Amino acid sequence: xxxxxEVDIIDQVVSQEYKYGFSTDIEMETAPMGLSEDIxxxxxxxxxxxxxxxxxxxKAYRYWLTLEEPNWQNFKLKPINYxxxxxxxxxxxxxxxxxxxxVDPELLKTFEKLGISLSEQKRLSGVAVDAVFDSVxxxxxxxxxxxxxxxxxxxxSEALHEHPELVKKYIGSVVPYTDNYxxxxxxxxxxxxxxxxxxxxxxxxxxxxxxxxINAENTGQFERTLIIADDNSYVSYLEGCTAPMRDENxxxxxxxxxxxxxxxxxxxSTVQNWYPGDKDGKGGIYNFVTKRGSCEGAYxxxxxxxxxxxxxxxxxxxxxxLKGDYSTGEFFSVAVTNNRQIADTGTKMIHIGKHTKSRIVxxxxxxxxxxxxxxxxxxxxxxxxxxxxxxQCDSMLIGxxxxxxxxxxxxxxxxxxxxxHEASTSKxxxxxxxxxxxxxxxxxxxxxxxxxxxxxxxxxxLPMEFAVEAQKLLAVSLEGSVG
Amino acid sequence: MVHKxxxxxxxxxxxxxxxxxxxxxxxxxxxxxxxxxxxMGPNGAGKSTLSSVLxxxxxxxxxxxxxxxxxxxxxxxxxxxxxxxxxxxxxQYPIEIxxxxxxxxxxxxxxxxxxxxxxxxxxxxxxxxxxxxxxxxVEMDKSLIxxxxxxxxxxxxxxxxxxxxxxxxxxxxCIMDETDSGLDIDxxxxxxxxxxxxxxxxxxxxxxxxxxxxxxxxxxxxxxxLYKGRIVKSGDKELAKELEVKGYDWIKQEVEANS
Numbered sequence: 001x002x003x004x005x006e007v008d009i010i011d012q013v014v015s016q017e018y019k020y021g022f023s024t025d026i027e028m029e030t031a032p033m034g035l036s037e038d039i040x041x042x043x044x045x046x047x048x049x050x051x052x053x054x055x056x057x058x059k060a061y062r063y064w065l066t067l068e069e070p071n072w073q074n075f076k077l078k079p080i081n082y083x084x085x086x087x088x089x090x091x092x093x094x095x096x097x098x099x100x101x102x103v104d105p106e107l108l109k110t111f112e113k114l115g116i117s118l119s120e121q122k123r124l125s126g127v128a129v130d131a132v133f134d135s136v137x138x139x140x141x142x143x144x145x146x147x148x149x150x151x152x153x154x155x156x157s158e159a160l161h162e163h164p165e166l167v168k169k170y171i172g173s174v175v176p177y178t179d180n181y182x183x184x185x186x187x188x189x190x191x192x193x194x195x196x197x198x199x200x201x202x203x204x205x206x207x208x209x210x211x212x213x214i215n216a217e218n219t220g221q222f223e224r225t226l227i228i229a230d231d232n233s234y235v236s237y238l239e240g241c242t243a244p245m246r247d248e249n250x251x252x253x254x255x256x257x258x259x260x261x262x263x264x265x266x267x268x269s270t271v272q273n274w275y276p277g278d279k280d281g282k283g284g285i286y287n288f289v290t291k292r293g294s295c296e297g298a299y300x301x302x303x304x305x306x307x308x309x310x311x312x313x314x315x316x317x318x319x320x321x322l323k324g325d326y327s328t329g330e331f332f333s334v335a336v337t338n339n340r341q342i343a344d345t346g347t348k349m350i351h352i353g354k355h356t357k358s359r360i361v362x363x364x365x366x367x368x369x370x371x372x373x374x375x376x377x378x379x380x381x382x383x384x385x386x387x388x389x390x391x392q393c394d395s396m397l398i399g400x401x402x403x404x405x406x407x408x409x410x411x412x413x414x415x416x417x418x419x420x421h422e423a424s425t426s427k428x429x430x431x432x433x434x435x436x437x438x439x440x441x442x443x444x445x446x447x448x449x450x451x452x453x454x455x456x457x458x459x460x461x462l463p464m465e466f467a468v469e470a471q472k473l474l475a476v477s478l479e480g481s482v483g
Numbered sequence: 484m485v486h487k488x489x490x491x492x493x494x495x496x497x498x499x500x501x502x503x504x505x506x507x508x509x510x511x512x513x514x515x516x517x518x519x520x521x522x523m524g525p526n527g528a529g530k531s532t533l534s535s536v537l538x539x540x541x542x543x544x545x546x547x548x549x550x551x552x553x554x555x556x557x558x559x560x561x562x563x564x565x566x567x568x569x570x571x572x573x574x575q576y577p578i579e580i581x582x583x584x585x586x587x588x589x590x591x592x593x594x595x596x597x598x599x600x601x602x603x604x605x606x607x608x609x610x611x612x613x614x615x616x617x618x619x620x621v622e623m624d625k626s627l628i629x630x631x632x633x634x635x636x637x638x639x640x641x642x643x644x645x646x647x648x649x650x651x652x653x654x655x656x657c658i659m660d661e662t663d664s665g666l667d668i669d670x671x672x673x674x675x676x677x678x679x680x681x682x683x684x685x686x687x688x689x690x691x692x693x694x695x696x697x698x699x700x701x702x703x704x705x706x707x708x709l710y711k712g713r714i715v716k717s718g719d720k721e722l723a724k725e726l727e728v729k730g731y732d733w734i735k736q737e738v739e740a741n742s
Binding site: 429431432434435436437438439440441442443445449450452453454455456 | 538539540541561562563565566567571572574577578580581582583587588589591592595596599631648652
C-alpha cells in the first residue's frame with residue numbers, strides 16, 4: 001500500500017471523542033494543594049478515623065519521604081510535582097446515608113451518564129455497586145441485602161467505623177506501605193475504596209463492583225480496596241473507572257489487597273478506561289497501581305482479569321502470592337495502547353506452597369506511536385514442590401510506528417517445577433483487512449473483529465455483563481489506528 | 484416500470500499496473516445477468532490482476548478505461564461498498580483470521596450488507612437456519628464453521644468455505660479467482676455443485692481458470708482468452724476444449740502474427 005493510500009485511509013476515519021470526558025459541576029470541598037503531615041491529618045480527620053489509622057498513615061508518609069521515585073521502567077516519566085496535587089476532594093454536603101434520595105441529584109445524573117444506575121428502579125440487578133466520586137464513596141447499592149447474608153460490602157471509610165477489627169487485621173498485610181514508592185504514598189493519603197468480607201462458606205449472591213470517577217481538577221486519586229474471602233467462600237468483583245478530559249496529567253495511585261482463605265476463590269476484574277490523553281499525548285491519567293492477592297489457605301484461588309484501554313501511562317502488576325498448598329493464581333490481561341499511550345504491565349506469580357499452579361495470558365495491542373511492555377515474574381521458591389506455570393504472552397502491532405516489548409523474569413529455585421512460556425508477535429495484515437472489506441466489512445469493523453478474536457481468551461473471563469462493554473471499548477479505543 | 488440494466492458489468496479498455504509494471508493493457512469485457520464467463524490464459528496474462536482490480540485492491544493502480552457495474556462507476560467505490568452492492572470475490576488463497584469464527588465473520592458480513600440496504604440485522608435464529616441450509620450446498624462440515632476462519636483448513640476446505648460464503652451473501656457478480664487450483668476431483672465436484680446451485684438468471688459469474696477441467700463442471704456461456712493484459716479471443720465452451728488440446732501457444736502465435 002502506498003503512503004498516500006495509507007494516509008487516505010487514516011484521514012477517512014474520524015476519531016471518536018472519549019465520551020466520558022465531561023466533568024460535573026458540583027460544589028466540592030477540597031484540601032489545600034500540596035502534601036504534608038497536616039494534609040495527612042486533614043484527610044484522616046475528615047473521615048473521622050480511629051487513632052491507629054492516623055498513626056499508620058503518618059508512618060507511611062514519613063517513610064515515603066525517605067524514598068525516591070523508581071526509574072527501572074521502560075518509559076520516560078516526566079517528574080511529578082507532588083506538591084502540585086490536591087489530595088482530598090469531596091462533594092460538599094455529602095452525608096453518607098442509606099437512602100439514595102439524599103444523594104445530590106447531580107451525582108446520580110453523572111453516574112447515569114456513565115451507565116451506572118444507582119437508583120432503585122433502574123440498577124442492574126445481580127450487580128451491587130459502590131460509587132466513588134473523587135475521594136469519597138457516595139453510595140453502595142444492595143448493601144443491606146448483602147449484609148443479611150453476612151457479606152460486608154461497603155466503602156473502606158465506613159468499614160473503619162463499622163468493622164475496625166477486620167480492617168486493622170488485614171490492611172497492609174498484602175501490600176505493606178514499605179512495598180514501593182506509590183504504595184507508601186497511597187497508605188499515607190488513601191481516600192476511599194471498597195471493603196469486602198465474605199464469611200465462611202458463603203458464595204456471594206451477586207457481582208460486587210466499584211466504579212471510580214475522577215472529577216475535580218488537579219487532584220490525585222488514591223483509592224484502597226481490601227477484599228477478604230474466608231474459608232470456602234466465593235466472590236466475583238469488578239472495578240470500572242473513567243475520568244474527564246484534562247490537559248494536565250492526573251495521578252491515580254491505588255492499592256488493592258486480596259486475601260483468600262482455605263478453599264476460597266476471589267475473581268477480580270477490571271475494565272479500565274481512564275482518559276488516555278489526546279492524540280499528541282497531552283494530558284491523561286497516570287495509572288500507577290499496586291494490586292496483590294495472597295492465597296493464604298490451601299486450595300484457594302485468585303484470578304485477575306484486566307482490560308486496560310485508557311490512561312496515558314498504565315503501570316501495574318496484579319500479582320498472586322501462592323502460600324497455600326494446591327493454591328492457584330491466574331492473570332488474564334488485555335492492554336491496549338494507541339496514539340502516545342504507554343503501558344508497562346504484567347504480573348508476578350510467587351510460588352511458595354506445594355503443588356501450586358499459575359496461569360498467565362497476556363494480550364498486548366499497540367497502535368499509533370504507543371509502547372506496550374509486558375513485564376512478568378514467575379518465581380518458584382526453594383520449598384515450593386511441584387509448582388506449575390503456563391505463560392502465554394501475545395503482542396499485536398497495528399501500523400508500523402508502535403512498539404511491543406517483553407520482559408519475562410523466571411526465577412526457579414526448585415527442580416520439580418514445570419514452567420512454560422510461549423510468546424508470539426503478530427501484525428494485523430493488510431490481506432486480512434482486505435478479505436474483510438471484500439465481504440462488506442469496513443476497515444474499522446474489521447480491526448474490531450480481529451482484535452476481539454485476538455483477545456477472546458481474556459474477554460471470556462469477564463463477567464458476562466461486562467464482556468460486552470469491554471468488546472465495545474476495545475473497538476472504540478482502536479478507532480483511527482489502522483493504516 | 485424500472486428499466487433493468489441489461490449489462491451487469493461493462494469493462495472498457497481497462498489499463499492497470501502495479502509498482503509501475505503494466506499488467507492490464509486495454510481489457511474490454513461485457514457480462515449480462517444470468518451469464519457465466521470463463522477467463523483463461525497463460526501465467527502472467529493478468530488473470531489475478533483483473534480480479535484484484537475489480538474487487539478494489541489498493542496496490543493496483545488503474546491508469547485508464549472504465550468499469551461500470553449495474554450502471555455505477557465501480558472504480559469509484561470502496562472495496563466494502565463494492566461487496567455490499569453484490570460483488571463477491573472467491574479468493575485464490577483465502578486468508579486465515581485467528582480468533583474469529585466463520586460463524587461470527589459471516590454474521591458480521593451479512594448484517595453489514597443489510598445495514599447498507601437499510602435493513603435490520605438478521606435474527607440469530609434465522610441466521611443459524613440460513614447457515615445450516617447453505618452449508619449443505621458444499622457439504623460443509625459443521626465443525627469447520629465454529630473454528631477460526633480458514634485456520635487449519637485444507638486447500639479443498641478453504642475453497643469450499645469460499646463457496647459457502649458466496650451462498651450466504653447471495654452476491655450478484657461472483658468472481659472466482661482460480662478456484663480450482665490445488666483441488667482434487669472430489670473437491671472440484673463439490674465446489675462446482677455448490678456454484679451450480681447458486682446460478683440463476685439474476686446473477687453472473689466470472690470464472691478465472693488456467694485449466695479447462697473446471698469448465699466441465701461449471702459450464703460457461705462464454706470463454707475468453709486473456710493474454711498480455713487484453714482479451715485476445717472469445718468463443719463458447721468449445722474454445723476451452725480447443726485450448727485443452729492445443730495449449731496456449733497457438734493463441735500467442737496468432738496474436739503475434741496479427742500485431
